[in-house]
Amino acid sequence: MTNWVFSPAFQSKAAALQALMKQWDQLGSWWVKGSRNNIKVIPFETIELSVKAFKIPNLFNAFTYKYIRKSKAKRSFEFGQYLKQQGIGTPEPIAFAEDFNWLGLAESYYISEHLHFDFMFRDLVERPNEFAEMDQILAQFGVFCHELHQKGVEFLDHSPGNTLIKKSASGFDFYLVDLNRMKFHQHMSLACRMKNLCRLTPHEFMVRAICNAYAQQSGEDADELFQILWQFTSQFQEAFYRKKRWKKRLRFWQ
Numbered sequence: 001m002t003n004w005v006f007s008p009a010f011q012s013k014a015a016a017l018q019a020l021m022k023q024w025d026q027l028g029s030w031w032v033k034g035s036r037n038n039i040k041v042i043p044f045e046t047i048e049l050s051v052k053a054f055k056i057p058n059l060f061n062a063f064t065y066k067y068i069r070k071s072k073a074k075r076s077f078e079f080g081q082y083l084k085q086q087g088i089g090t091p092e093p094i095a096f097a098e099d100f101n102w103l104g105l106a107e108s109y110y111i112s113e114h115l116h117f118d119f120m121f122r123d124l125v126e127r128p129n130e131f132a133e134m135d136q137i138l139a140q141f142g143v144f145c146h147e148l149h150q151k152g153v154e155f156l157d158h159s160p161g162n163t164l165i166k167k168s169a170s171g172f173d174f175y176l177v178d179l180n181r182m183k184f185h186q187h188m189s190l191a192c193r194m195k196n197l198c199r200l201t202p203h204e205f206m207v208r209a210i211c212n213a214y215a216q217q218s219g220e221d222a223d224e225l226f227q228i229l230w231q232f233t234s235q236f237q238e239a240f241y242r243k244k245r246w247k248k249r250l251r252f253w254q
Contacts (some may be wrong), residue, residue: 003098005077010094013045017095020044021109024051031114041114048114050091052076053107062104071098072180073108079179080112086151089144089175091115115175118167122160125201137165137172138206142213144174149193156181159199194225198232207233 006014020027020042028042031050038053054072057065065071070078073096080093092113099107121141124131131137141163148155155162157178164175185192201207208226215222 002100004095005074005097006095007077007081007093009092014095017044017111020049021051021097021111024053024109049094050112050114052110052112054109056107057105059103062106064104065108066100066104071096071105071108073098073110075180075182076110076178079182080110082184083153083176083179086153088148088151088153089173090179091175091177115164115166117164117175119165120161121163121165121200124206125160125203128203128206133172135209138209139213140172141174142210143217145197145210146214146217149188149196152185152188154183154185154188154192154196156183156196158196160201190220190225191228194229195232197229198236202233202237204230 004014004018006017010017024040024042028040028049028051030038031041032039036055040051040053042049042051052073056062077093077096080090083090084093090112094111094113096111097109098105124134124137128134155176157180162176162178164177166173166175188196197210200210207229208222211225211229212222214220215225218225
């Protein structure tokens, strides 16, 4: 790897982590193996690592990530550090690595501590009848979303697969993953805040519960929040399924 950056807590482990990454593809077990990004869970001393290998970029993006824009790995690491500083849940950032050649970025990795969680927000969406504590989870999640926005964080990939949920003594804790797309604001408008939540669930009862909890924190009218968020949710769902139908038609004619 040409460029390594470590969090201060793991700087003393730099040599060991670099040695591990030379054979990372032969170690541990696959957590995600996809066409875009791959994630492996690898034991390291007393913890487990989540090693995310980003897809090798095309020539245009390779050049962009070297000379114009930060790589996804670097953004993931820096955004993870910022979230931790703000007291927002995310797996502990450990390091990122970038390998450059004369064309630009070749390979990149983001390393964090592997989080042992109980379920994802997606599980609530797909199997709502299996969660007896649904009301409590959604109420606490609404509080979490309000805190996120109060701290000016617009998580652009705020989708059901990117929030991990862990039971705790106080109820439930929430952890954001897939961090490379975020914006940060001094102030977020009501429309910006509600639109940021529109990809989470198509279920009306879940949207209403999140809005009720959010409104208790913000002092805004819960019905008004619901009307705005439900409109954004409906628009997103319509666009999502329209795109899905077009892809199905294209596959039919190929």
